Amino acid sequence: MNKPFYDPEKSYDENYEQGPFGDLADGVDLRESFDYAQDRPKYNFLGFKINTPFGIPSGPLLNSKFCKAAFEKGFDVIHYKTRRSIEFPSNKHPNVLFVDVEGDLTLQRAKKPLIASKNTEKDAKDFSITNSFGNPSPQAQVWMEDMKKAIESAGNGQLLIASVVGTIQAGFRDDDYHKDFAKTAQFAMEAGAKVIELNLSCPNVANEGIVCYSPGAVLNICKKTKEKIGEIPLLIKIGYFSKEQQELLEGIIKSILPYISGISAINTIPAKVLDADGNQALPGEGRLTAGICGASIKWAGLDMVKRLKQIKKKLNADFAIIGVGGVMDVEDYLEYRAAGADVVQSATGAMWNPKLAQQIRQKEKTKEEIISQFSPAAV
Template identity: 55%
Template sequence: MSDMAYFYDPNKTFEDNCDNGPFNMDLTSVKNTGEPQYEFLGHKVYLPFGIPAGPLPTSKHTTAAFKLGYDVVVYKTQRTVPFTGNKFPHILSLKLDGDLTLEKAAGSIVADQNYPEDLSKLTITNSFGMPSQGPDFWIDDLKKAIAGAGKGQLLIMSVVGTIQDGFTPDDYYNDFAYGAQLAADAGAPVIEVNLSCPNVATEGVLCYSPESVLEICKRAKKAIGDVPLLIKIGYYRPDQQDLLEEIVEQVSPYVAGISSINTIAAAVVDKDGNQALEGEGRLKSGCCGAGIRWAGLEMTKRLDEIRKRKGYSYAIIGVGGVMTPDDYKHYVSHGADCVMSATGAMWNQYLARDIKASL
């Protein structure tokens, strides 16, 4: 296993991944040729396919992704203050048959560190708590990440607010805007606010609170001016359709795109039924990979349907369970303007190349 190629090696600590990753990648074999034919958020790209916020925590990682032909690449979510994330391990393999349905997610799921070789069966949980080295590190590193994009490639910066001592909700919303502003000042061509992290219990999952979403979008957009703003949201159950529509309507004047989905939260246990990941508030953690594809596809379709019915112009970034070229095509046929893969690209460095070869 030690010589497997990984953007982010799940068997190594976050620090090791930041300092020494990516690992064993083959960075010379993939090349874009000709002229980029697609337009995404005002930028020409070779293919609107890439890696969402997560597996790429530094500019070394984002640059490696660009070299491997991922043309739309998101830098892992950062904060305005240094923040220690959860304890290692951060990733486990779910012992799951088929889809992670809402019924299964309502129960508990066994997980360990043995990953299946068949990627169509690879569903994982990730629970980082969004660690950040803080702006002293990431502002300079973001500039390197932006410089690492080649012709026809686009770097997106993901930011999140942090609840700090004495903070009111207002301060918290302003902290999102401050993070977005720092990213814009560093030259980020597109900025995403993460409204859907399930792994920091005290911060909650904001995307289900219309007031929070609206305030954050208003303030972030004001802070970044003409730079396109994206929101990253989670899955909305069918009985939350009105909530989804309300949120989409409210944010439509401010956002250029909606990235969906993040993860589906479930209780994750070891083979004896005990909490698998050590730490308070960590019984439930976000699950991703093949088992959540159904949810990402469904949300893409619903966002596309709302867009058409109401005449909105936001772009849809389809995320969740993209493991093969066919998955990419399904997302596009469901209405995605851009498609991204975290788990699939982590286990197959050549996913972008394979998709391009299949078109």
Template identity: 30%
Template sequence: MTAVAPAEAVRRVRDDLVARGLLDGLPEAFLAGVTRFARPPQPELDALATAARGLAARLASGGAGDDDLPLLARVLFFAGGAEVLAAHGLRTPAYDVLGSYRDNLARPLGPRLPRRPVAGGRRWRVLGRSVGFPIGVPACVLNGGEHWVRHFAGNGYSVLTYKTVRSRAAEPNPQPNWAFARRERASLRPGAAAEVTADPWDWVEPGSPDVSTVNSFGVPSLAPEEWQPDLERSLAAVADDQLLLVSVMGEDADGAGLTALADDFARVARMAEEAGAPVVELNLSCPNTLDRTASGVRPPLCLDADATVAVVERVRRALDDRTGLVAKLSWLDEPRLTALVPRIASLVDGVAGINTLQSRVRRSDGAATFPGRELAGLSGIAVRDPALDFTRRLVALRDAGSSRFDVLAMGGVTDPASFEALFAAGADAVQSASGAFADPYLARDCIAALGQTLPRGVAAP
């Protein structure tokens, strides 16, 4: 996709909007989007309305210029016109935060590169496989099905994790589910409790490395009769030098206890294996699972070392020895991480982390950003230092032990420098969620900057 000057890009988008009949009514569509889940304070809403109407007038008269591009991206995204930006190669977030989970399953937003970027003839070893440049997207809605896997695989991501699946269908939490956290523009220190202010209408310019987001999807899943054939198609969509892991999660639906939970993890893992999964990742880290017996959200399972070990042991016994196994952990303090990792190291082929940080998230008016759920997952630059801290400690435990496992690191990866920092800390692959959501060209830029110099590469076979 050939880059064009910003002013020319604005002109092309303007002509496309006119051709599609979208220019008339654009301010109203934008305002409907920003008030979809909550209403901004009146002065802020008035300012947004004035800006959108001014932009529409400049577009109509042909007077819009390159300075209008950031506002144009925001207006079109919240007006439901992100596909116009993507059609002209302009950055736009990959997920429609106004649409439902189901609506988004078949509709990745953002531009698709005409040719997958690669690092020449170089490969890296990840979980016993030879893969291209070792950047990926973790288990999240950005890998919710075949369309998403094709989208991100085509844009240069080589280590993808299919979104968590379950033994029965599970609905997502009520909308809204995802929002920018524009006030979080620097990293928290490791172990710090996060109190986040995020409004549903917040915005961070696509491509900014200072992006943070909050989400509260829960762990939605299609029924096995839907996700298994979709997984088969997704596995067929990745190239020989790309790896698609599959995240699974069990549940104790009837309150029978740990054995029932571990058995359900094993049941789902076998389903993924039957569909062709070469590597199964155990979701032991989700910060957004609703507690049906009380108000609020459950803590991640990996905080309970005994329960985690029981699940890992049960799944390892259930899977074929040729199927890889990865344990996905949330950020753990030193005592917890040291107590857990040596107990599972010989059972797994890899350990992934971190997940989003469970945080208290409120709107600027004090109400919960996600109604009924004050706790939600924080990601992006806000978790960069905790992710780096976790990765360094995890690698040190691996190096000090007798069992070798790969490390899949993630958290705060929004530009080539943050990718390189986690890889230099000892990660074998690095994944990004908020960065991939907010910048469609993140993988391309990392490959361009580091593809020929990133260490531990080997020649392609």
């Protein structure tokens, strides 16, 4: 297996200071060498021209060094890691461990604990991990400065999306908490972000819960944020909604249609994570349950993309769908696109395979060449 560009052996702070690692960090800018048709970029996403509708979701790209390296390797739609309005520490190391899931991590399977370890025997396409950071954040001025640099490193046909989350602070009522999402989004706008995502689905934050399942909170947060960011397209990142929660999902989407331009799905699937001796694997309070991502959650991401597409049709609505979860190779990307994802992103897969964007570009190019042989005008 390749060395991942986020090194699980190191702390979050060490990764922030020293990363990225492995082949993502070799300094080679592949963008010049991509042999593309003259009319690139060709995909339209939220009004931005994009080379390839593929990239990395919020999380593994900790700062501008990571973002620049990802752009250089052809990840065209990338997120800067979720940021807060105030400085916030990371959960204790370890933050990333492999977990032993065979096949799909269904909701039924996720009710039983998973066993975590530092290594895996699995093939690069088949493994899953837990990630548990608690949304660490530098002070706003610090990340805003750095986000500016990250945005500047985007090439032609590339887009950086800012992800933000609210922070419960002493004396806060719900409305203050919701306003804090809006305030953080405003900071991202001031840093130059062209698209902003509200992280409504992080399972690792002890006090704050997963807001995407609370219709009132989602509506208030979206409304308050849109008031602050005006014309800037707003996305929400949500977790998996079970079939029984379909009505809830539909109701939430209907209520926020005036404010959002797109939905990213999914974040992780929460499960209890133990070590080989049956003890809590991740140290600290509130960390027995952690988010699982990688190959075993692809079923859930794909299912959500299909259901979002159905909702879009039913409501006659116009919002972009960003498909995330278990995209480990080119075939997974194609499956998501076929299911209705406007953009596809990979966190776990990309971390261990920095060539994934290059491989997808190659596949897209081959497809275009085949189409152009039959109908030159179509490409």
